[in-house]
Amino acid sequence: MAPARVVVIGGSGFVGGALCRRIARAQIPVLAITRQQIDLLADGAEKQLRAILQPGDAVVAAAARAPCRSLDMLVENVKMTRAMVAALKDAAPSHVINISSDAVYADEPVPIDEETPTAPGTLHGAMHLAREIAFRSDISAPLTIVRPTLLYGLEDPHNGYGPNRFRRLAAAGENIAVFGAGEERRDHVWIDDLAEILFRILTRRSIGVLNVATGEVHSFRALAEAVAGASRRKVAVEETPRVGPMPHNGYRPFDIEATRAAFPDFAYAPTIATVAKLQTFAEQ
Secondary structure (H helix, E strand, O other): OOOOOOEEEEEOHHHHHHHHHHHHHHHOOOOEOOOOOOOOOOOOOHHHHHHHHOOEEEEOOOOOOOOOHHHHHHHHHHHHHHHHHHHOOOOOOOEEEEEEEEEHEOOOOOOEEEEOOEOOOHHHHHHHHHHHHHHHHHOOEEEEEEEEEEEOOOOOOOOOHHHHHHHHHHHHHOOOOEEEEOOEOEEEEEEHHHHHHHHHHHHOOOOOEEEEEEOOOOEEHHHHHHHHHOOOOOOOOEEOOOOOHHHHHEEEEEHHHHHHOOOOOOOOOHHHHHHHHHHHOOOO
C-alpha cells in the first residue's frame, strides 16, 4: 500500500534527492526537508520537525554529515539523530526508514549479509551503528534499516575515490589515477537502484534490515578503464604508489540473497556498463 505522504529528511542530498524524484514519478505526495528549512544541529530542531510531521506519514531519515571523519562530526551526527528521533517519537508515523551504511560491518573473508554481526572499525561506521541503535530504541513505528555500500551517480556531491572522482577527472580531460594497480575490489551501487529499492520498501511497508549491494565486485582499475573508454577526451589510467595498507584487505563482497528474496522482480544495473553509460551521458 502506497503511503499517503512521504517525508524525506535530507531531501536535497544525494540519496534523499534521488528518492524524492522516484516517489514523485509515482505521483505519491513527497515532502523534502532540507537543511535550509530545518537545521538539525540547531536548538529546537526537534520541535520544528515535529510541527511539520503528520500522523500516518512515512518518514525517511537520510540527513547526516557524512562521511564521518572526526569526533566533532560524530558528535554532530548524534545531535542530528537526537533531533530526528525526538520528533518521530511523538509524531505517530506509519513507517520509518533509516539510511545507514555497510560501514557498520567489519571486513570479512566471506560475503557479508544481513546476519553478519556489526563491528564497525571507523568513526563513520560507529556513527551509523549508534544511529541505528537510537532509532531501534526509541521509535515504536515499523522500522527499516537500509545499509547501502558505495554509491555512484551524476549528482554525487562527494569526490571520493571511485566512479564519481574518475568521471570528474575524465570530463576535465585529466588522467585517472588509481592507487597501486587499482586492484582493490569493491561493490558499487547506482544511486537510482538504491532509490528504487527504497521506493519498494516504502510502498510495501517492508521492515527489518536490508543491505543494498549488487553482489558484483569490480576493481577500481576496471571502473577507471570503463570511464576512460567512454570519455570523449583522451584519458589514460595511471598507477600511483599506494600509501598504507589496502582498505578492506582489497576485497569486500556481499551476499544479496535477501534482496532477491524480498524483490525477486528487481535487478541491479550492471556496474561497468552503467558507469560507462553515465560518463557518456555526462559528456553529451
